[in-house]
Amino acid sequence: MPAKVALICGGGAFPVVAANAAQARGEAVFLLGLRGIAGAEIEAFPHAWLGIGQLGRAFEEIGARGIKTVCFIGGLKRPEFTELRLDWGGIKRIPEIVKFLHGGDDHALKGVIKLFENQGLQVIGVDALAPELLAGQGDMAGKLPETLAADLAFARHFLTDLSAYDCGQAAVVANRRVIAVEAVEGTDSMLARVAELREKGRWRPKGRAGLLVKAPKRGQDLRVDLPAIGPDTLRGAEKAGLRGIAVAAGGVLMLDRAALAAQAERAGLFLHGFVGEAP
Amino acid sequence: MPAKVALICGGGAFPVVAANAAQARGEAVFLLGLRGIAGAEIEAFPHAWLGIGQLGRAFEEIGARGIKTVCFIGGLKRPEFTELRLDWGGIKRIPEIVKFLHGGDDHALKGVIKLFENQGLQVIGVDALAPELLAGQGDMAGKLPETLAADLAFARHFLTDLSAYDCGQAAVVANRRVIAVEAVEGTDSMLARVAELREKGRWRPKGRAGLLVKAPKRGQDLRVDLPAIGPDTLRGAEKAGLRGIAVAAGGVLMLDRAALAAQAERAGLFLHGFVGEAP
Incomplete structure (x- = not known):
């Protein structure tokens, strides 16, 4: 069964719980773990690891599996721009990224969603994936x-x-x-x-x-x-x-x-x- | 020179500084120190000590000196009702006091001002007493x-x-x-x-x-x-x-x-x- 949803996984126990809940509902998931942030437990699922600035890589992994839907799950410390270690896909988007790193967290996160949507992906919330959480x-x-x-x-x-x-x-x-x-x-x-x-x-x-x-x-x-x-x-x-x-x-x-x-x-x-x- | 202004003194260095500033401007002051809160330095000025619930006593001390103006100065931890140890002048005003002890600090302090104003006293701010502070x-x-x-x-x-x-x-x-x-x-x-x-x-x-x-x-x-x-x-x-x-x-x-x-x-x-x- 090909994965339908990619979970972009931050820290804490939520990513694995959400993955389990989605699977229990018959949803095939693919986990993209943010390196140094997500826990090793995500390796129990189909997965890949990703640096936090590797936007190009993220879109490749998702696209290669024909996945059209992503869900962000788990804690994430707000990164400073210089820590992002952008790959080429990130570098191309520097103007967008710089814009959303100013202001509050919510502003920054809306920017991240926008980056994924601009790539033609649908971003869903946990309520759609696993409402029981x-x-x-x-x-x-x-x-x-x-x-x-x-x-x-x-x-x-x-x-x-x-x-x-x-x-x-x-x-x-x-x-x-x-x-x-x-x-x-x-x-x-x-x-x-x-x-x-x-x-x-x-x-x-x-x-x-x-x-x-x-x-x-x-x-x-x-x-x-x-x-x-x-x-x-x-x-x-x-x-x-x-x-x-x-x-x-x-x-x-x-x-x-x-x-x-x-x-x-x-x-x-x-x-x-x-x-x-x-x- | 009879005192014109009574300073109700809370904690910290401000009461003495304000008293000095007022005196330097030719204003005679009388300090009412809140016991356990104001510092002993206030004893360098004409003064009396007062428990925080001794409202009757406060009005007596002020009235006996023919003082018509009071100024609150210095830090004050918000007291709990049971700590007030009200004297008779306080007990008479329990309904008013209970009302203003609910809600935020600002609400409580407006209530304290009102108690003094209801006694026919003018309550002034530091801006009127010592604007240089x-x-x-x-x-x-x-x-x-x-x-x-x-x-x-x-x-x-x-x-x-x-x-x-x-x-x-x-x-x-x-x-x-x-x-x-x-x-x-x-x-x-x-x-x-x-x-x-x-x-x-x-x-x-x-x-x-x-x-x-x-x-x-x-x-x-x-x-x-x-x-x-x-x-x-x-x-x-x-x-x-x-x-x-x-x-x-x-x-x-x-x-x-x-x-x-x-x-x-x-x-x-x-x-x-x-x-x-x-x-």
């Missing part, structure tokens, strides 16, 4: 406390407004107060900061308080860089003394939804998937 | 690089939008990208985070890059909790590898403007005071 709707673990509904609404409006600046996929809010905002540091680091704020007495609620809210940026292309939560996020939320986590249903990656829900239940955290525009 | 206009040290003008404008719009959520008196921006946003952690801690992002390779500019932008929240009452920069802020910006600092002229406290400018020059940082609405 995305957050579900409503209470996935525990129950969103009624008293936190206002905080959730506040946080969603806040994140929506931040989106205009290509910043902020996550924030911690308690009692209509922004405790922490995520920019470049990442969610885990932000949660560690909240735990520290508590230890140092800069934030002093009684007992568990507040919640982590995570969502794609408004207008974000869901075909790349979806926000994700995993076991570390739950551990971080627990250490930060939060009451739970709310994520955008269908817009946040969850590696093994059932396992995360079980972990949340054990930790006494609620895990909630919200839908639609901020109320 | 506030940031000046234009280049105070070095020169704002032309290439950073767009980043400054971007950061100012960003901070303005965040203001609606009573969050974000400061951010670090580089190349139209938000590197870090301040919430509860404070500016020094945010700058330390940026230095760490560099060390860990999560932000990898070549050489010095970006700037710290700090301003009051839009619509913030400038009579309390003005943002401030000091020697630590400059050291933090240097360690974070920034190119400089831009602050709202007249809206940011600078303890010894001349000394800070000299420190910035030595560190090769620009120090710029911007005016008006975000362009």
Whole structure:
């Protein structure tokens, strides 16, 4: 069976999980691992390795297999231009690449999608490939406390407004107060900061308080860089003394939804998937 | 000479500096030190000590001296309700106090001002008491690089939008990208985070890059909790590898403007005071 979808694989466990899920649905996949970034586990599938600037090579590997569809999956640190080690296919596209390396991450990623589309390829999101990897709707673990509904609404409006600046996929809010905002540091680091704020007495609620809210940026292309939560996020939320986590249903990656829900239940955290525009 | 202004003194060096500046201008001052928060140096002036919940006592001390004007000066950690140890004057005002302890810091501080105004007192800002303690206009040290003008404008719009959520008196921006946003952690801690992002390779500019932008929240009452920069802020910006600092002229406290400018020059940082609405 010839491969139908090429997965461009970044770091973390998602590429292999997505490949397995796609295969389970009868989809033949070909994995293109980014060298130094993707894990060796991808070699369990039909695959090739690729330097991050080897655009020409990427298009060759994909074209040679008659593949028309690609999906980006897994974490990727934003590269600096000088680290790209462009091959000829990359060099030809320098003007396009330089343009999208300015500005926020979202801008950069839209540029990457465009490069692939200009090559006649269809870029699909994880929702099309393996929808079961995305957050579900409503209470996935525990129950969103009624008293936190206002905080959730506040946080969603806040994140929506931040989106205009290509910043902020996550924030911690308690009692209509922004405790922490995520920019470049990442969610885990932000949660560690909240735990520290508590230890140092800069934030002093009684007992568990507040919640982590995570969502794609408004207008974000869901075909790349979806926000994700995993076991570390739950551990971080627990250490930060939060009451739970709310994520955008269908817009946040969850590696093994059932396992995360079980972990949340054990930790006494609620895990909630919200839908639609901020109320 | 009877005192004309009561300074309600929080922590740090600003209360004494402000008291000295006011005296130098011929203004007689009376200092009310918040116990456990203000430094013993305030005892060099006519003074009294006060627990943070002793509102009745505060109004008595002020009234007994025929003082009609108060000015809040110095840092203050947001207290929890149970730590307030209210005296009778505080207990009588519990409904008002409870109302303003919900929500962001700015909301809380507006409530404190209101309590004093309801007592018939005029609350003035540092700008009225000692304008030389506030940031000046234009280049105070070095020169704002032309290439950073767009980043400054971007950061100012960003901070303005965040203001609606009573969050974000400061951010670090580089190349139209938000590197870090301040919430509860404070500016020094945010700058330390940026230095760490560099060390860990999560932000990898070549050489010095970006700037710290700090301003009051839009619509913030400038009579309390003005943002401030000091020697630590400059050291933090240097360690974070920034190119400089831009602050709202007249809206940011600078303890010894001349000394800070000299420190910035030595560190090769620009120090710029911007005016008006975000362009």
